[in-house]
Structures are given as structure tokens and as C-alpha cells.
Amino acid sequence: MPITTTLNIDDLQKKVVGAARLTLKDDALAIKSSYWIERANAGMDDTYNSPKLPGVTAFGLSEGVDMTTETIVDSNVPVSATETGVSCEFTKKMLRTINAAEFQREVGKAMASAINVKQDQDFAILIDGYGNIVGLDGSSAVIGSLSAALAQLRANSEPVNEAMMGDVSCIIHPYGWHDISQALFPTGSGDSHAPNTPTPASIAERTFGRYGPAGVYFGTPIKMSTNLVTSGTNVRAGVFHRKSGLIYEFMPVDMEIDDSDKSMRSVELDMVIDYGQVEILDGHGREWDFDIVAPTT
Numbered sequence: 001m002p003i004t005t006t007l008n009i010d011d012l013q014k015k016v017v018g019a020a021r022l023t024l025k026d027d028a029l030a031i032k033s034s035y036w037i038e039r040a041n042a043g044m045d046d047t048y049n050s051p052k053l054p055g056v057t058a059f060g061l062s063e064g065v066d067m068t069t070e071t072i073v074d075s076n077v078p079v080s081a082t083e084t085g086v087s088c089e090f091t092k093k094m095l096r097t098i099n100a101a102e103f104q105r106e107v108g109k110a111m112a113s114a115i116n117v118k119q120d121q122d123f124a125i126l127i128d129g130y131g132n133i134v135g136l137d138g139s140s141a142v143i144g145s146l147s148a149a150l151a152q153l154r155a156n157s158e159p160v161n162e163a164m165m166g167d168v169s170c171i172i173h174p175y176g177w178h179d180i181s182q183a184l185f186p187t188g189s190g191d192s193h194a195p196n197t198p199t200p201a202s203i204a205e206r207t208f209g210r211y212g213p214a215g216v217y218f219g220t221p222i223k224m225s226t227n228l229v230t231s232g233t234n235v236r237a238g239v240f241h242r243k244s245g246l247i248y249e250f251m252p253v254d255m256e257i258d259d260s261d262k263s264m265r266s267v268e269l270d271m272v273i274d275y276g277q278v279e280i281l282d283g284h285g286r287e288w289d290f291d292i293v294a295p296t297t
């Protein structure tokens with residue numbers, strides 16, 4: 001539909017679209033910000049083809065004997081983008097009976113939040129898809145499962161070397177964080193996994209002064225999300241390298257303001273984004289299973 005101009009459009013652009021953009025930063029999405037993101041340029045198709053190279057083996061050599069050669073053939077991993085959107089409508093009369101400026105800001109935030117939640121829920125499917133699992137359904141999250149996942153990533157047939165460990169993240173449910181945070185020292189930082197000396201006052205101030213609990217376990221950031229896949233009272237958290245999965249963002253978030261339906265005397269806001277996701281390397285990720293029964297102590 002065409003975008004027309006009214007006395008409300010200037011306010012809507014500034015208050016609704018502006019507020020939405022402030023909530024659509026990548027760092028607001030725990031799962032999305034942990035994966036490899038490929039963004040489309042002009043002329044690219046809505047299906048992205050990612051090459052996947054096989055491993056190469058080195059052999060010992062003998063003087064005067066020809067080297068063994070390997071033929072490199074890559075396999076293609078396609079990912080297709082599909083549209084996700086949210087639409088809201090409110091009447092112009094209603095805008096005159098309330099604090100319109102504040103209401104419009106809240107609408108923008110709510111729409112952006114809806115897109116954020118839908119994206120992270122979609123990307124959580126990648127975590128649920130890893131073929132190797134640590135932890136156990138019906139049990140509380142334990143720090144040993146995180147340690148085991150990191151050890152497995154280093155030692156499996158598709159190893160994550162030390163240089164790559166900086167791109168490994170842990171995504172955990174808040175109830176799982178409650179379970180493991182009690183094993184970290186100082187609480188909320190995870191710089192060490194068992195107390196050695198009393199916590200200095202400066203450490204406590206820095207820890208509790210952060211926005212929400214956050215952890216770093218031997219260099220691996222722990223991020224919380226309530227958008228993970230669940231199964232009954234259990235959750236599919238994960239520990240994985242950034243390039244174990246790919247997010248293809250074909251079309252960034254776009255918002256249109258439409259008041260062309262004059263008989264309705266209303267304004268419609270439409271927000272759309274076009275993206276897709278695919279697993280690239282299963283060996284570079286571990287699903288972490290545990291229960292998410294609400295803690296009481």
C-alpha cells in the first residue's frame with residue numbers, strides 16, 4: 001500500500017520507528033549474536049549457498065617419492081530466507097484521547113520486541129539440532145556439563161582449536177543459570193570455578209552492578225535466553241562455535257506506515273524482516289539438556 005502523509009506521520013516516524021530501531025540491535029539477541037550472520041547485498045538471491053570444505057590430511061614424506069594428492073570438493077549448504085512480520089493498527093481518534101507520543105514509542109518497542117523473540121526462537125532450533133548432547137533431562141544444570149561440552153569441542157573429529165575457542169558461546173536458560181551460578185566464583189562472574197579467597201569488595205560491586213547476571217567460564221561467555229526450545233519441563237540449551245550455524249539475513253527490518261484506508265480512520269504499522277538459518281557443522285556444537293522447574297531457593 002502507498003505511504004501517505006498526515007499530521008501523525010512525523011510523530012510516528014520519530015517515535016515508533018525510532019523506538020523500534022533502538023531495540024533491534026544484534027546485541028539484544030542472545031542466540032542471534034552468537035552465530036555467524038551473513039547479510040545480503042544488492043543483487044543477491046533469497047537463497048544463500050555456503051560452501052563446506054572437507055578436512056585435509058598431511059602425510060609423512062620419503063625422498064624421491066611423489067606426494068599423495070587430495071582432491072578438494074566442497075559440498076553446498078543452502079539456506080533460504082522467509083518473511084517474518086508484525087502488524088499493528090490504531091485509530092487516529094484514539095491517538096487524540098491518550099498520551100499519543102508515549103503510546104507510539106511503546107508500540108515501536110513492542111513490535112521490535114515481537115520480531116526479536118520470533119528470530120531468537122527460530123535460531124534456537126539450531127541448538128536443538130546438534131547431534132551430540134551433554135546434561136540430562138530431569139536433572140538440574142551442573143557446571144560439569146558445560147566443562148564436558150567445551151572438552152568435547154576441543155577433542156572431537158572436527159576440533160575447535162584454541163584460536164577458535166574465543167568464538168564459542170554458551171546459551172542457558174535463567175533457571176539453569178540459577179543452578180550453575182552457585183558453583184561460580186565470584187557469583188555472577190565465573191572467573192574461577194571454586195572459591196579460593198574471600199571476594200574483594202570491588203569484585204562484588206562490579207558483579208552486582210551489571211545489568212542482570214552474566215558469566216564467563218574459563219573464557220566462554222554464558223548468555224541467558226528464555227527463547228530456547230523446550231520439551232516438557234526440560235530445555236535445549238547449548239555450547240557452540242559461532243560458525244556451527246549460519247543466519248542469512250536477506251532483508252533487514254523494514255517498517256511501513258500506511259493510512260491509505262480512509263474509511264477506517266486509522267493508521268497501520270507493518271514491520272517485516274526476511275531471514276533464514278541452517279546448521280553448517282554439527283561437530284562444532286553441543287546441545288545441553290536439563291530441567292527448568294522454577295527454583296524456590
